[in-house]
Amino acid sequence: MQKALALLLSLVLLTTSVLPVLAANTNATPTASTVLVNGALVAFDAYNIGGNNYFKLRDLAFVLSGSVKQFGVDFDAATNSIMLVVGESYTPVGNEMTAPGETAKVAVPTASQVILAESQETDASVVIISLLDLVAYNIDGYNYFGLRSVGEALNFAVEWNEAANAISLDTSRGYGEDATLVTESPTSPDTSPREMMTVIDMLGREVEVYKDTQSVAFAWGGAGSLVFAVSGHDLISAGNLAAFGNFLRYVHPPIADIGFVGRGSVDLEAIATQKPDLYIARGTELEGIEGVTKLGIPAIALFAENEEDVIQAITLLGVALNREEQATAALAEFHAVLDRARALVADIPAEERVSAILMGSSPGRIAHGEQMQSKMIENAGGISIVAAHPELTSAAAWVDAGIEQIFAWDPDVIFLTTTASYVEELLQDPAWANLKAMQNGKVLLVPSQMDSWEFPGITTCLGVLWMVHTMYPDKLSREEFDAAVVDFYRAIFRTDVNPDLLGY
Numbered sequence: 122m123q124k125a126l127a128l129l130l131s132l133v134l135l136t137t138s139v140l141p142v143l144a145a146n147t148n149a150t151p152t153a154s155t156v157l158v159n160g161a162l163v164a165f166d167a168y169n170i171g172g173n174n175y176f177k178l179r180d181l182a183f184v185l186s187g188s189v190k191q192f193g194v195d196f197d198a199a200t201n202s203i204m205l206v207v208g209e210s211y212t213p214v215g216n217e218m219t220a221p222g223e224t225a226k227v228a229v230p231t232a233s234q235v236i237l238a239e240s241q242e243t244d245a246s247v248v249i250i251s252l253l254d255l256v257a258y259n260i261d262g263y264n265y266f267g268l269r270s271v272g273e274a275l276n277f278a279v280e281w282n283e284a285a286n287a288i289s290l291d292t293s294r295g296y297g298e299d300a301t302l303v304t305e306s307p308t309s310p311d312t313s314p315r316e317m318m319t320v321i322d323m324l325g326r327e328v329e330v331y332k333d334t335q336s337v338a339f340a341w342g343g344a345g346s347l348v349f350a351v352s353g354h355d356l357i358s359a360g361n362l363a364a365f366g367n368f369l370r371y372v373h374p375p376i377a378d379i380g381f382v383g384r385g386s387v388d389l390e391a392i393a394t395q396k397p398d399l400y401i402a403r404g405t406e407l408e409g410i411e412g413v414t415k416l417g418i419p420a421i422a423l424f425a426e427n428e429e430d431v432i433q434a435i436t437l438l439g440v441a442l443n444r445e446e447q448a449t450a451a452l453a454e455f456h457a458v459l460d461r462a463r464a465l466v467a468d469i470p471a472e473e474r475v476s477a478i479l480m481g482s483s484p485g486r487i488a489h490g491e492q493m494q495s496k497m498i499e500n501a502g503g504i505s506i507v508a509a510h511p512e513l514t515s516a517a518a519w520v521d522a523g524i525e526q527i528f529a530w531d532p533d534v535i536f537l538t539t540t541a542s543y544v545e546e547l548l549q550d551p552a553w554a555n556l557k558a559m560q561n562g563k564v565l566l567v568p569s570q571m572d573s574w575e576f577p578g579i580t581t582c583l584g585v586l587w588m589v590h591t592m593y594p595d596k597l598s599r600e601e602f603d604a605a606v607v608d609f610y611r612a613i614f615r616t617d618v619n620p621d622l623l624g625y
Contacts, residue, residue: 162314205274273296336398362376368572482538486521537565563591
């Protein structure tokens with residue numbers, strides 16, 4: 122490796138240098154101070170030794186990566202030497218940003234040689250700048266270095282706020298450089314600790330979040346529409362737009378340029394660079410939630426598998442994002458559409474109700490009886506055939522009932538998930554031709570192509586109303602349905618839509 126070779130050669134040149142004088146073993150207590158990096162709260166595994174704070178080099182490199190003060194870290198076991206490469210993007214090794222310690226430890230002095238180098242853009246080589254005289258201690262197998270000494274060596278600001286008991290790292294300034302005094306601009310950096318509040322997420326976890334959350338990120342596509350409904354676009358800094366991206370880009374085109382932190386599960390390296398105020402996770406993303414929390418980023422868990430989940434998720438977001446009024450208004454619209462749908466079909470006799478199922482990504486794969494898509498059928502006045510078969514209910518989102526079972530049920534209506542790719546093939550398959558749904562033209566793709574109405578979220582209420590129209594057209598005309606869609610999108614997303622735009 123060129124860098125390792127450069128390190129060995131440089132050590133030969135630095136043979137006249139001496140290692141730091143070792144201190145005696147001493148006690149180390151977990152740092153009790155708040156740590157802010159460029160104004161954002163970060164939870165470091167750091168210790169206070171003799172009144173000074175000691176941090177891991179890799180933790181600092183991990184957090185500062187992507188900033189103007191980023192640096193790489195290379196360790197040469199043969200020479201027990203560490204090279205800090207100024208300007209190089211840090212490559213994580215997997216043990217960064219572990220949970221802060223909770224008890225006092227014995228700190229053992231260590232004599233690792235630390236070399237400061239600079240990366241060269243022309244040929245990817247490094248040039249040695251100096252050998253650093255850094256006091257370091259080993260605690261539980263990890264080396265911790267004096268924060269101020271590291272800040273001075275890498276030239277980033279390190280400041281102490283005694284009143285707030287807070288340490289502030291600022292990569293926009295050099296070590297010892299005073300902050301520029303700005304008396305009129307409201308955008309002056311504020312490194313004072315931000316006020317926090319406790320929320321209970323949908324896993325029952327108590328989570329400390331910022332009262333003035335200014336940026337959110339998510340890898341779960343279902344979070345996008347929920348956040349947008351509560352806060353609009355202004356808080357979304359990074360996310361997975363796979364589920365609702367086309368619609369959200371229409372409503373607010375610049376959202377196409379937001380950051381990316383993973384698809385389905387979080388990319389910890391990416392989110393550490395983005396540093397949002399809040400990460401919104403699907404409740405099943407347990408490892409991701411733990412990883413994000415270790416980075417010092419608050420993470421809340423949501424579910425949206427049924428109507429009750431959607432209501433709870435929007436309510437929670439209203440509290441966590443300090444947008445309770447908007448969340449209440451969004452839920453009022455959601456309930457109004459559902460209440461209208463239920464009222465329209467309330468007087469339909471049981472013998473006149475339509476039987477239906479909703480098929481998923483392949484023929485024979487269906488939404489089970491407790492799944493939101495089947496509950497939509499019931500809310501629209503239909504008979505969800507699968508509800509009478511609890512043996513098909515499982516922890517999975519979809520179950521394989523099998524084509525023969527669907528033929529035996531012979532439902533009046535077969536709804537297909539919005540993303541079903543087999544529609545034409547199914548319509549032309551003679552094996553399905555004798556089904557009532559096929560003969561009556563009631564094998565229907567759930568809209569809309571731009572903004573799915575059966576993907577669990579706030580627009581599922583429109584999916585219910587659409588089902589009312591398709592199963593009982595005498596109860597709700599197409600014109601009445603179209604008007605309801607326009608009103609809903611104006612109220613929730615503050616935008617005008619039409620059938621051609623949405624694709625239904």
